[in-house]
Amino acid sequence: MRFHPDKLLLQQYAQGDVDATQGLALAVHLESCPECHQQVVRFERQLGAKLEHQAMKPSDDLPSEDMLSQILTLPQKSREELLVPSKPHQVTVNSRRFTLPKALYPFRDRIGDWRNYGGKVFSAVIDLEEEARVNLMYMAPGVSVPQHTHKGYESTLVLHGGFSDEDGHYRAGDFLLKDASVKHSPTTPQDEDCLCLSVLTEPMLFTQGVARIFNMFGKGLYP
Structure with a gap:
């Protein structure tokens, strides 16, 4: 494998700044390319660290108690369901x-x-x-x-x-x-x-x- 997406495109992918079609092509590439996959992981970690240092948003932007209650009552997938491999297509x-x-x-x-x-x-x-x-x-x-x-x-x-x-x-x-x-x-x-x-x-x-x-x-x- 000699030809890869450039770093700017990988960074945009990590930030969610690519459209659905380009994102699909990149996701397929990342599946078979450890080098680009690790680069995206690094970008995601950098983004996460930046978010951690940002000030908290005002409290009125936080989820309401009703919304939190709805989230907590959503059905959860079991560990067994998560571990079932997808059938090859x-x-x-x-x-x-x-x-x-x-x-x-x-x-x-x-x-x-x-x-x-x-x-x-x-x-x-x-x-x-x-x-x-x-x-x-x-x-x-x-x-x-x-x-x-x-x-x-x-x-x-x-x-x-x-x-x-x-x-x-x-x-x-x-x-x-x-x-x-x-x-x-x-x-x-x-x-x-x-x-x-x-x-x-x-x-x-x-x-x-x-x-x-x-x-x-x-x-x-x-x-």
Whole structure:
């Protein structure tokens, strides 16, 4: 694993200052990256220490007795319930089966049907009811996606296998953040496929070949 979110993005994640879609991609990355996970823990501890030194808020901001009573009477999960592991969830695409990261388990019922692009590229939308588009993307071995850029931001997290573009080769766990300043053409090796989690704030804009027809009327294309 060579490509990670920058420290500012991790700090924003620890402070809760990222949107739901970006937060999901980061949570999946943290699940497989001890280095970034520890960095987030450090940021959270720093934030906690800062809060401890702040003055107490006025008493009228504190929970009322009725509210406290309601909280204390809420049903509590037993230790046994908390220790029960989540059942692994798998997706099947192009006759291949993949186990999803645990951070995606709560959204397994929000994964749409796989759409096929020419028999080599597949996508399935994860409906988070957010403006940004979240997809699972699968590329078969030996695939090259036409060169494109982005009207907004594209976050990509490699879940399985790997792919290359003009900036390097990416393996499982790697996190990429691309913007309008980048043009790239993701390509899988001849002997390896790739499954990714993709977050797009705006459609892709193709910059080469006949794929530019999708840019008509300035709309671009969501995979």
